[in-house]
Amino acid sequence: MSDIEVRSEVNDGVAVLTVSNPARRNALNLELSGKLVDAVDAANADDQVGAIVITGEPPAFCAGGDLAELQGADPGRLKQVYSGFLAVASSPLPTLAAVNGPAVGAGINLALACDVRLAGPTARFDVRFMQLGLHPGGGFTWMAQRVLGAQGAAAMTLFGDVLDAREAERAGLAWRAYDTDEDLHAGAMELAGRAAAAPRDLITTTKETMRVTSRLDAHADATEIEVRAQAETVRTAAFAERVAALQKRISKK
Secondary structure, three states: OOOOEEEEEEEOOEEEEEEEOHHHOOOEOHHHHHHHHHHHHHHHHOOOOOEEEEEEOOOOOEOOEOHHHHOOOOHHHHHHHHHHHHHHHOOOOOEEEEEOOEEEOHHHHHHHOOOEEEEOOOOEEEOOHHHHOOOOOOOHHHHHHHHHHHHHHHHHHOOOOOEEHHHHHHHOOOOEEOOOHHHHHHHHHHHHHHHHHOOHHHHHHHHHHHHHHOOOOOHHHHHHHHHHHHHHHOOOHHHHHHHHHHHHHHHOO
16 A cells, blocks of 8 residues: 555535655645546535645655656656645635645645645755756746745745745744744634634635736725625625624623
8 A cells, every 4th residue: 555645625615634754754746636636626525624734754745756757757647646736726625734844845846735734843945956967847936036026035945945844934934933843733723713704605705806916006906806706705605693692792792
């Protein structure tokens, strides 16, 4: 039997997906990428799941792509290698990377594919494409520049700068850094749990709106999109119930 798997555990509306390829420090080969696609699809289809956390089998987050599979690969095969983190990137649910060790090459793609990244004490973000003589792939240059800006993306990609957890937090690559793995896990579950506690339709619609408005140039255009979506939500039962609960709490003070 293969040791390659993506373990899925759902707690309080949060699906924790752990990529596991222990012999290769969770490198994303074709088998693991395919299993990650299946796990993300299953979480997306589960009405009880409101957020996804991606993490790695200790002691690594993801050591990149399988170099043996990359050698001589054509575009079609490369897209198969990309499929796991592309599934994460396209998920309608909020996604969070709990980076609990080195994230190298495609491992950074997996982290960048998530909406938010949290870094544990042993996290290291190492692009490493240039050192391998390999052009970046999977949309890395687009994701990196959006998160890090032109200078940060160049520093990590072209100059090979490697960031630890605190440096990643400073650079904006990680939203928050933690001193222990226990704190990383608790922080990931607490943050993801907030998203999962929101009405599922609302949070998926809002994530889609954020994707659309991020491409707009004008505040007015974003306002027009949001006013229609907000007008729909003020008539929902979920909004009415939460407003009533809030008013009840206020009246008791």
